[in-house]
Amino acid sequence: MFDLKSRILVLDDMMTMRKIVIKNLKELGFTDIQEAADGNLGWAILEATQPPIQLVISDWNMPNCSGLDLVKKVRANAVYAKVPFIMLTAEAEATQVKEALLAGVTNYIIKPFTADTLKQKLEQTHKKVAG
Amino acid sequence: MSEKNEAAIPNFLRQAITDAFQVQLNIETTVTVNTTSAQETGQAVSLLDVVSLMGVKATGFQGSLALGFPKATFLNVLESMLGEKHAEISDQNADACSELLNIIYASARVKINEAGFDFQPAIPSTICGKEISLPLGQFNSYMRFHCETKQGSFLLAFSLKRMK
Numbered sequence: 379m380f381d382l383k384s385r386i387l388v389l390d391d392m393m394t395m396r397k398i399v400i401k402n403l404k405e406l407g408f409t410d411i412q413e414a415a416d417g418n419l420g421w422a423i424l425e426a427t428q429p430p431i432q433l434v435i436s437d438w439n440m441p442n443c444s445g446l447d448l449v450k451k452v453r454a455n456a457v458y459a460k461v462p463f464i465m466l467t468a469e470a471e472a473t474q475v476k477e478a479l480l481a482g483v484t485n486y487i488i489k490p491f492t493a494d495t496l497k498q499k500l501e502q503t504h505k506k507v508a509g
Numbered sequence: 510m511s512e513k514n515e516a517a518i519p520n521f522l523r524q525a526i527t528d529a530f531q532v533q534l535n536i537e538t539t540v541t542v543n544t545t546s547a548q549e550t551g552q553a554v555s556l557l558d559v560v561s562l563m564g565v566k567a568t569g570f571q572g573s574l575a576l577g578f579p580k581a582t583f584l585n586v587l588e589s590m591l592g593e594k595h596a597e598i599s600d601q602n603a604d605a606c607s608e609l610l611n612i613i614y615a616s617a618r619v620k621i622n623e624a625g626f627d628f629q630p631a632i633p634s635t636i637c638g639k640e641i642s643l644p645l646g647q648f649n650s651y652m653r654f655h656c657e658t659k660q661g662s663f664l665l666a667f668s669l670k671r672m673k
Contacts, residue, residue, distance in 0.1 A: 394605040397591050398533075439611075439630065468615030469630065471622065489612045490533035 380433060380504050382407040387427075389413070389420040389445065390437040390466070395489075399435060399466065402493045406500070417443025421451060424458055431461060433503075438467035438478070446481055453482035462507045464499060466491070517624045518617075518667070519652055525617035526656060526665055529609055534589045539657045557641045557664065559583050559598050561610040563631040565669075570626070572669035575643050576610040576633075582661030589660060598637050607633040613665065 386408055390396045396413045403411055412427065414420045417440055424431050434452070436445040443451075445465055452458045465478045468489040475486055485503040487495060523540045530536040557577035565572050578586065580598060587595045587605055595602050610633045618628045643666050654665040 392604045392608045392611075393601055394587075394590060395608050401592060439632065468612045470615055470619045489608075489615070490529045490531075492532055 379501050380408075383410060384408065384432040385410045385412070385427065385429060386433045386435065387412050387414070387420060387423055387431045388435050389415070389417065389440065389448070391415045391440040392437070395437065399496070402496050405493060406497060416440040417445060417448035417451075420448055424452070424461075430458075433500075434461055434463045435466050436463065438465055438469050438474075446478060449478070449481050449483050460507070462503050464503055518621055518669075519654075521617040521620040521624075522613070522652075522654060522665065522667060524620070525613045526654060528616060529612045530656075530658065533609075533612065534586065536586070536589055536658050536660060541655045541657075543653045543655065557643070558639060559603050559606050559635065559637045560641050560643060561606040561633040561635040562643070563610060563614065563633040565614070565628055565631050567626045567628040569672050570628075570669055571672050572667065574610065574614055574631075575666045576606060576613065576663070577641065577643065577666070578606060578663045579661065582658075582663050585660035586658075586663075600637070603635045603637050607635045610665075 386403060388396050388399050388411060390399065400411050400413060412423055414423055417436070420434070420436065421443065436448060438445040445467065449463050449465070452461060452463060462484045463482065464485045464487060465483045466487045466489065470488045478486055484506055485499050487499050519542045523542060526540050527538050530538040556579050558580040560575055560577035562573060562575040565574050583598055583606065584595055587602055590605055614631065621628055651668045652666070656663050656665065
């Protein structure tokens with residue numbers, strides 16, 4: 379599992395969904411969590427944060443810069459290319475999941491989701507990047 | 510709607526509603542579906558205090574999907590969703606209605622499209638107020654999904670028009 383001191387960025391244009399994800403992360407023991415409402419704001423946080431963000435959990439459909447656009451930007455940048463990136467979205471069609479994986483997401487969570495699902499996906503993601 | 514649509518879409522939407530509330534909120538939901546003409550729907554939809562609405566589109570079809578709550582139900586749902594009490598519906602917390610509609614539509618759309626359609630992603634918008642009426646157009650088919658939970662009742666409305 380990720381170190382509970384890991385610095386996490388949560389992106390969703392819906393405030394209530396950010397609150398749900400952050401609440402679940404806090405219940406798992408994570409404390410260093412930042413949030414933003416779109417990919418542009420998320421990118422600004424990535425660039426401005428030191429020590430760097432260690433995990434991004436992002437919605438797909440957001441204004442200004444979508445989660446898909448953001449993961450492409452992250453993967454194309456040498457500094458952030460290896461940051462684990464979980465897409466947390468209601469978009470559940472196989473073609474969309476494939477598109478996101480091709481763009482470089484590390485893992486994919488489909489809404490609706492439970493706290494247990496989030497925990498399992500975090501464990502999977504950690505194994506993937508560590509192994 | 511074609512015969513195939515009539516058979517498939519209500520069940521997929523009903524399943525998506527119960528899944529969204531069960532999985533995301535741990536709320537059991539009983540859904541009753543009524544298919545009525547738009548002219549018959551005025552009364553029961555006028556008790557909503559927050560409504561999210563989206564236009565939906567597929568090849569040959571155009572319609573809308575709306576999710577609405579009376580205030581008391583919505584505040585109870587919010588408490589289940591966020592683990593905190595809210596006294597009023599606000600611009601900030603009303604986006605929970607959009608999020609739920611988004612989850613329901615995306616989840617139903619997978620199944621509906623597997624049945625041969627090509628419904629596209631859509632973005633909901635939300636209005637808050639007192640006794641909101643759902644805007645209705647001239648649709649071939651209009652369905653209301655009356656949903657009952659321990660937190661109160663709410664409504665999902667789906668309308669679809671065949672395009673020429």
